[in-house]
Amino acid sequence: MTTAAPVLNENPSRGRSTSLVVVLLLAPCVLLYAIFFVWPQIALLMLGFRAPDGSFTLDLYTKFLTDGYYLRLLWRTMVMGVATTAITILFGVPLAYLLARMRSRWALFLLVMTTFPLLVSAVVRSFGWMVLLYRNGFVSDLMQWLYLTDAPTQLMYTLPGTIIALAQVLLPIMVLSLYAVFRSISPDLELAAMSLGASPAVALWLVTMKLAKGGLFSGSLLVFSMAISSFATPSLVGGPRAAVMATSIHDLTMTVLDWNFAAVQATILLVTVLILAVIYGRLLNGSAAAR
């Protein structure tokens, strides 16, 4: 739409046909989006406000927002999303940087290798983690061997176990988002910064990382939203004790058959994520503007 604006100023008659073309080009997509996303989303939203007798009610929202159990559920979901995102940033940034700057012919092969976890079904991968995370499993043994703990640790059916399993599968998403951005930043910019007196670390931070912020934001947003909406991993690895919003919505829909309350939880999850995404985007941009 924005590209059509200058044309409009130049030549009104041509502009009208251009905007008509734009409308026609967008129409199929908008129509599909409206029918298959916007409308169901509105229907879902309405479901949460419906009392058993069909009248309008805020009771279900009040129930969620005033009950410690449900607030803890929301909190746990957010902790899971933030922790997963933080871990993928921690491991993903160096990995993506190295892959992007690598001159070896193995670079492409290594990039494909990093996406490997995405190719394995979530259920199969979760079963793999179940074996590793049990009290007698590999991770527990490793922690004892490293003297991190002195007794077997049960990570299975816990939130940390879920976060570890989620971070593993979502790491490729972060790496791919950052890889594309790092590739587009010329190494010459770092060299230029260093020729003006910046140390390599400062050059990396001030030039490359600043420019890669867009990739970091999109990567984080993707990882975060996929983490909090994932179902298979939390339900298999986390289990009932580490219940999150996605598993709670599933139980309400499938077992309790309380679809209205499930709709409320789905809406609250969506709204919370939107708010967090806006705040995160502002923070990233804000820190750039301050410099």
Add this chain to the structure above:
Amino acid sequence: MHTYKFTRRTLLSGAAALVATPLLNSVAFSQAGAFQGRTLVSSGFGGSTMDIIGDAVFNNFDAETGATTTQMPMQSNAAFARMTAEAGNPQIDMYQFSGGQELDAKQNGLTQPIEGSARMESLPADMKDPDGNWVAWAVIAEGLVYRTDKFDEPPTSYKDFFRPELKGHIAFPAITNGYGVDFLVMLAKTYGGDEDNIDPGFEAMAKLKDETIFAAASDIPTLFGQGDIWLMPYDTGNTYKNQQAGLPIAFATPEEGSPAVKITACIAKGAPNADVASAAIDRMLSPEAQVKIAEGMRWTPTNPETVLPDELSKHVPNVSQLASLDRAKINENRAAWIERWNREIAL
């Protein structure tokens, strides 16, 4: 509704059926090619269970009647949710349930009577709906599943879950799993409560809340194989399946009684292939199918005319040895118990 086209073939096969009827036990059902070109969609339990049921019932049924049966894998809860969502316009003709969902389904007007099954008529009264809306075609015994190498004497009671030397070696299913609810009810019964007085169950279970809670039968191999679990409440069918996979486990009947789970079938109201489904259900109740199901799954036959081979009958409890829980009451309380369980047990 199904519109019927009257052709010469229909007329001929109709006439043939009329001639054949007096000769056959179950009306027209056993007639070869009766459902030529028809498709029956049923829910199924997934995995090897679905294959065994397919082999015991549907494969022969399809071959003889000309129908094509598809089982769609879904757990009972998911199946009931699907049935509710499709009320009035069912895409699945026939449902298989294992968690008492048939009672809710009937109560919510989602079912219609199974018609023309002679075998269903001869079933004991507690194995079928008085109005013929559902029928139990097998029963699963629940009880204690234990590691044979960790117990000198098999466990005998639900009280064994509280033996101090077993602390840290217990697992039990979450309440969203049907067996999780039954475990809660049996604990209540063990400590002086019942379906109406569930508090003793919650109090007992609270003592187990640091033990491992799992979600589904798919966790069992890992729990017994890796997770140093020695005792859990589950059923004969899954014990057998995991024994076959090489796990050193066995099933024991608790002295408080083995809760029995009815495996039922019902027909969705307005199902386009209700007649095919009725015939398929009749086939499920045939002694041949019931023996095959007992062989493959260790599920108890409900048709009293079924005679199991001696070797098999040692592993499959007779239907008279099982106690049944008040499923209607359990279903009524399920939502409230789940809420309470989430707060008090899964914390």
